[in-house]
Amino acid sequence: MGNKNDIKFQTANTPNYGRCLFRDQAPQGKMPVMEHDPQTVYRFIRDELQLDGNPTLNMASFVTTVMDEEANHLISENLGKNYIDGEVYNRTLEIEQRCVRMLLDLFNAPHDMKSAEEIAADITTPSGWGTVAIGSSEALMLCALSHKEQWKKKRKEKGLSTDKPNIVIGSDVHITWVKYAQYFDVDIKWVPIKESTNYVVTAEEIRDHVDENTTCVVAVMGTSYTGQNDPVEAINQVLVDIKNDDKKGWDIPLHVDAASGGFIEPFRDHSDVPELNWDFKLEQVKTINVSGHKFGLVYPGVGWALWKNFHEIPKKLFVTTNVLGFDESTYSLNFSRGSSMVLAQYYNFLRLGKHGYSTVIQNLMSLAQDLSRGLQALRLTVTEQDKAANSGEKVIIENQPIFNIVNDSQYFPASVVRLNLTSPDQPLTHDDIKNYIYSVHDISEKLNQSGWVVPAFTMPLEKKPPTQQQTEDTPKIAVMRMVVKEGISRDMVSILIQNYIEAIVGLEEQVRGLKDSSKTYKAVVTSDAESAQSSHDLVVKACLKVTYAQQKKKRCRSIAEGAK
Structure with a gap:
């Protein structure tokens, strides 16, 4: 007679902890041959996850770990929707665009986001624009890449070299900026952080590092190291001065990496510490990225890439396909992605409003x-x-x-x-x-x-x-x-x-x-x-x-x- 614990002797009444999945070594290198009871598999994986750290006590992470139960339901009900299939899930696409419009308004964009039809009909009038991303890592790459391609376009029109594009960033930036530079063949001009400047960059240091090959300067709101803010307003003024300089005249865009701080500064109490000028109100701030899954209070992963003017994104970056049965033009590094976190972000915008975000922050x-x-x-x-x-x-x-x-x-x-x-x-x-x-x-x-x-x-x-x-x-x-x-x-x-x-x-x-x-x-x-x-x-x-x-x-x- 065989071992009663073998899978062929197990019945629907065999208790979870009497099953072979708990007795044998966990499948690791090869997919198991036979299927297992779903409740047993759930219990098996859940029990192993007890060895994980407690997300609430994880003070290393900036990422949201808790949402309303209603948000959890909304997420679970829409896990099967592929965001890219906008023709089928058109309401999800509409909700994403609502989120973008709300963020453009929150960050003081001077122009509303027009519809795709309006933009196509009028290629001269400025229009704010934005898109969802898996997180700020993808979002900042999209923003930075648009600056690189715009720099190349302008240089080619003037008959100038497009060799050795660079970005100017402080050593307080997120590691994703190093990835961007390596993946897209861009040099980095590092600006050191110092104790005397409270561990952020200074505008004068930025002035000393930019040149005609600088595709953009990056300023951070809420650095990964300390949560401090780079002096965005002062950096903007330096770039305005350089643009208006008769000898230089370089129109260098300023990108604000607000992955962590983008949802903090608008909602913190400004009565004792005045509000900072850091967003689209500033002349040279052309793009902003922000993480919904940090202080946007949504689970990972959702981020947002925002442009002051859609027409500053070179058209070559948009890719059109009809593989899903309709023409779809997108600017992203991914194709398929879930819809749930877009809906969760919209849920928070409706559920909290500006007042609710302020009370939490x-x-x-x-x-x-x-x-x-x-x-x-x-x-x-x-x-x-x-x-x-x-x-x-x-x-x-x-x-x-x-x-x-x-x-x-x-x-x-x-x-x-x-x-x-x-x-x-x-x-x-x-x-x-x-x-x-x-x-x-x-x-x-x-x-x-x-x-x-x-x-x-x-x-x-x-x-x-x-x-x-x-x-x-x-x-x-x-x-x-x-x-x-x-x-x-x-x-x-x-x-x-x-x-x-x-x-x-x-x-x-x-x-x-x-x-x-x-x-x-x-x-x-x-x-x-x-x-x-x-x-x-x-x-x-x-x-x-x-x-x-x-x-x-x-x-x-x-x-x-x-x-x-």
């Missing part, structure tokens, strides 16, 4: 500011005591601020910090990893033990791409970045600060104890009320929780030692 900004102030307020005191000699405790660090704030969350809902601690008689340098007995990477690992995903990474402070290998001599700064998204509450911010305190206390006592086992070390983290401001109660609560936990641990240890 302002809440996130407030929580990020609480987190920044809370971490800035933390103070470290460390004492040591010789185990052999019956001496008292000696203070070796007293009331030392633990973190420096890199981004104070005034413009973007993220808190970015660097370690402020140094070894005795050693000034704080850019090489944070060498400054102290542990680094931000060690703190990140400790936080991960509590479930948090808080990235620790180094920012290059020179004219080198983010992809280039950093050496010990590379000017850099090590930071931790926490992006506050939907799903995070004030209590969770307090818990995160508490976990930071636990991590610092644990590292201080453990690392010092390993370095010198002849001594006992005690670390205490307190809060500076003046630095904490409105976050003081939140930080004090976190400090008290850690102190209580430490006292409880000591009592348990004393009881255990007394029982021996």
Whole structure:
């Protein structure tokens, strides 16, 4: 008789965990020969995914992880619709165009988007335009490619060389810009970020890097490193000056990579920190990309590419096909794509409106500011005591601020910090990893033990791409970045600060104890009320929780030692 667990002996009544899919090694390199029960397969995959991190506690990602239940229904009901089949799914196409028009209006485009028929009938009157993309990666490539081709077109008309086109970008840009340059044969002219400029580029640095072969300049709203904003208005003015210069006269377009910040700046509270000028109101801003799946509050992946004037997109970039049974002209890097996230974006626009977006964004900004102030307020005191000699405790660090704030969350809902601690008689340098007995990477690992995903990474402070290998001599700064998204509450911010305190206390006592086992070390983290401001109660609560936990641990240890 065969093994009762073999698939041929399984029946409809065989329980999920009694089936061979759970007993045998999971299919990996080859597709299984036989089919499996759908409920069992669902349970099998779902159980394995329990080993994934918790999306809510993933503060490394900018991506939306939660939507309304009604949005979830709308998404699931339309998963089978291929967006490219616009003749069949014409209402979906209409909804995409509504989203584009709303975004053009939000970003102050001077011209409404006309219909395809109106554009074809009038090729001179400006028309705003845009298209959906899989994300900002595709969107920014579409925008940048249109600038490259427009540059080539103008150069050819003047009989000038089209060799060596370049883009001018800061070392704070998303890695996709490196991909664009490599894929489309464009040189990069790197502008370094500096501590003195708050880790963004400057307009004067841009002026020094552009030339007649510059196809576009890129400015970022909400950089991937810190969430800071490049000075878009100042960069625009530099490009206007260059265009009006009798000797140069280069009409260089400005592209704004607003993947992260595009849905922040219009909706944050402008009463204390004035609104920035960054969008289509500026003369040289010709294109903008924005991610719907970041602070557009839609699941991945959906992004938007927007043009101030449709007629600045060379017609050669549009490809027409009738493979679906009708003439379809598109400008995209993909063909087939899902419709669900386009519908989800439209759902959010209707569901939230400008007021709803403002309430969400302002809440996130407030929580990020609480987190920044809370971490800035933390103070470290460390004492040591010789185990052999019956001496008292000696203070070796007293009331030392633990973190420096890199981004104070005034413009973007993220808190970015660097370690402020140094070894005795050693000034704080850019090489944070060498400054102290542990680094931000060690703190990140400790936080991960509590479930948090808080990235620790180094920012290059020179004219080198983010992809280039950093050496010990590379000017850099090590930071931790926490992006506050939907799903995070004030209590969770307090818990995160508490976990930071636990991590610092644990590292201080453990690392010092390993370095010198002849001594006992005690670390205490307190809060500076003046630095904490409105976050003081939140930080004090976190400090008290850690102190209580430490006292409880000591009592348990004393009881255990007394029982021996």
